[in-house]
Amino acid sequence: MTYARLIPLAVIATMFATTGCAKDADTPDAAAQPVAIVNGTPIEANVWDLFVKTRTGGRGPEELDEKERAETLDDLIQMYVAAQQAQQDGLAEGEDGARLELMRQSSLADLAGQKFLEGKDPTEEEMRAEYDRQVAQLPKTEYKARHILVDDEAKAKELIISLDAGASFETLAAENSKDSSASEGGDLGWFAPSRMVKPFADAVEALEKGKYTAQPVQSQFGWHVIRLDDTRELTPPPYEAVEEQVGQFVRQTKFQEYLEELVKKAKVERKL
Secondary structure, eight states: OOGGGTSOHHHHHHHHHHHHTOOOTTOTTOOSOOSEEETTEEEOHHHHHHHHHHHHTSOOGGGSOHHHHHHHHHHHHHHHHHHHHHHHTTTTSHHHHHHHHHHHHHHHHHHHHHHHHTTOOOOHHHHHHHHHHHHHHSOSEEEEEEEEEESSHHHHHHHHHHHHTTOOHHHHHHHHOOSGGGGGTTEEEEEOGGGSOHHHHHHHHHSOTTOBOSSOEEETTEEEEEEEEEEEEOOOOOHHHHHHHHHHHHHHHHHHHHHHHHHHHSOOOOOO
């Protein structure tokens, strides 16, 4: 039986990182008597408990029979031995070491967030206020449009002349547009203006339904000929449908504000 096949890689990596900074056996705040000592490094009871639960889908060490406990401890010892060998081989340095350090710092930051948010569930008033704020920022209208994207203005003007003469927009898009929408006759589907680059969005909002741009529209992608096919008013989702997401956002916002305060109080020396 080998541990590598039985637990997720991310958990293994996290435990590798833990091994590298394990407390000494005589540390005053050691949680309990170690379950094993590997080359002088103790495997503490809380690490053992987490390893067992990870391996068994939530069962604790006390729920294993003698054979399962022995096999599982063997696997954990193998992990520590492999981690120690990785340290000796210098694998905890360079990019791999940086990855382990980031995982450790990320885990600690998550724990800080959990502790900070204990007892700080958002109130109904806070959630309603956040819902109203986000609804106010939503676009009121969606647009359905097609476009033809080409590399130069002269070509775009030629296409507009063809459209004026009665050519099919869809056919011209399929034959000339360099955009991936060419295969759909230039169809972009429904979108809010905020999803598009500003010159394109401004042109769409200025068009009448069924009309195309009389002049090519330039963006960083090239030159567009745009036709507005339809518009529709957007109705925001009811509060009850997004209550959980709003609550999560409020919690995240509270923690972000807390982090910003911590940064202000921290002594930070930027070297870049």
